Amino acid sequence: MAVTPRRQRVLDPSRLHPVISWYSIVATGAVRAQRSMRHLTKWGVAIFVALSLSPSQASDAGTGGTGAGEFSIDSLFSRGRYEASFNTAVMFSPYIATYKRPTVNYTITEIQVGYMLTEFKEEGLFRGNFEVAAEGFGSGIFTGPGSYIAGLTVWGRYNFVRPGWRWVPYAQAGAGLVSTDIDRGIVGQPFNFNLDLGAGVRWFFRPRWAMNLEYRYQHISNANLGKKNIGINANGPVLGISYFF
Secondary structure, eight states, X not given: OOOOOOOOOOOOHHHHHHHHHHHHHHHXXXXXXXHHXXXXXXXXHHHHHHHHTSGGGGGGGGTTOOBTTBOOXXXXXXXXXXXXXXXXXXXXXXXXXXXXXXXXXXEEEEEEEEEEOSSOBSSGGGOEEEEEEEEEEXXXXXXXXXXXXXXXXXXXXXXXXXXXOSEEEEEEEEEEEEEXXXXXXXXXXXXXXXXXXXXXXXXXXXXXXXXXXXXXXXXXXXXXXXXXXXXXXXXXXXXXXXXXX
């Protein structure tokens, strides 16, 4: 009985092209995300080192001290003053609107500069002022179909400043622009928008320095400019440090 030799299957190189292309896109996006986050981190550290060594640091005691070991922060929120912040966050999605939305979890590294728009408004519990802030951020996706998110956001913030307190709660809303390589079936295109809500508190451990803890909600979508627009709804904690000048 004759035995028919098996035919060896030859892999068609053309079939590998989509796989190689997809891998190269993801790898390139991951490298870009890592580079952007490293650059943001370096710039953030450099800015805060420069601010901490500036001559204004010597005048910390002049922010309205009320006694030994005490200080007033009211002057830091006067109209025309500035705030520089370096923040990190971990965001988890989907959130609230979960229908047909896959899991996309990511980190955020951001540098933010704020400007005090007004003097104190109201009295009592709602005593505070309005602030506008601009930020640049880079994100690395650690769960989900993508590798990076990067963009710009403009915030409107209300600071609740109580006399004699080192704790300053705040509430804010923001909007901005986003570039991402998240699967086009979710965000439709590389260019997207972000809408944000946040609430948090600052703790002043020195007259010009504060630690920030915040809860943030972030929505990313293309405002129906793309063929698909499922979008992302994420939420998570934000931790940062601020310097006022």
